[in-house]
Amino acid sequence: MTALFSETTKIQTPRLLLRPLYRDDAPALFVFMSDPVVMRFWNHPPWQQIEQANDAIDEYWSALCAGLYMKLGLEVKESGELIGTCVLFNLEIESKRAEIGYCLAESAQGKGYMAEALSALRDFAFETAGLSRLEAEIDPRNVASAKSLERLGFTQEGLLKQRWIVDGEVSDSALYGLLAADR
Numbered sequence: 001m002t003a004l005f006s007e008t009t010k011i012q013t014p015r016l017l018l019r020p021l022y023r024d025d026a027p028a029l030f031v032f033m034s035d036p037v038v039m040r041f042w043n044h045p046p047w048q049q050i051e052q053a054n055d056a057i058d059e060y061w062s063a064l065c066a067g068l069y070m071k072l073g074l075e076v077k078e079s080g081e082l083i084g085t086c087v088l089f090n091l092e093i094e095s096k097r098a099e100i101g102y103c104l105a106e107s108a109q110g111k112g113y114m115a116e117a118l119s120a121l122r123d124f125a126f127e128t129a130g131l132s133r134l135e136a137e138i139d140p141r142n143v144a145s146a147k148s149l150e151r152l153g154f155t156q157e158g159l160l161k162q163r164w165i166v167d168g169e170v171s172d173s174a175l176y177g178l179l180a181a182d183r
Helices: 023-035 050-066 115-126 141-151
Strands: 014-019 070-076 081-093 097-104 133-137 155-166 169-179
Touching: 014 050, 014 115, 023 050, 023 081, 023 097, 050 070, 070 115, 081 115, 097 115, 115 133, 115 141, 133 141, 141 169
Parallel strands: 097 133
Antiparallel strands: 014 070, 070 081, 081 097, 133 169, 155 169
């Protein structure tokens, strides 16, 4: 399980390098985390200041070193551009499960990048980290996110009504799960 939180973890896909975030990623991270379109279905509002990106990267490293979660940047191999993130968090070692999360810049959406990244993260979680279950929580209005999960084999297992209030807007959460044995 220790490999799950290694600061040297890198996952290769045909077009992407999933790798730790660094301080010089802050401007690119801020671009998509401050985009209202990208953040429409998140559980917090879009970022307003670049300092939020710097603080988030510092937090990611602290969490990584403490073994709490692993957030990876999605870098396009061909260009070196950071286009998104994916994360394994809420790890329950004894239960061999974790939650996944993800975010993708609007300019990169609809090109199969997230499917590629999440497929690699799923395989890493099951094959390298030895997990037996992955979970995801999404806003059920985010149809694209639901389809991404379903293509990976996730099934909706529940609905939590009025789970979040972000900027005064109430939203539900759909809970998805995938067992290693079912993929």
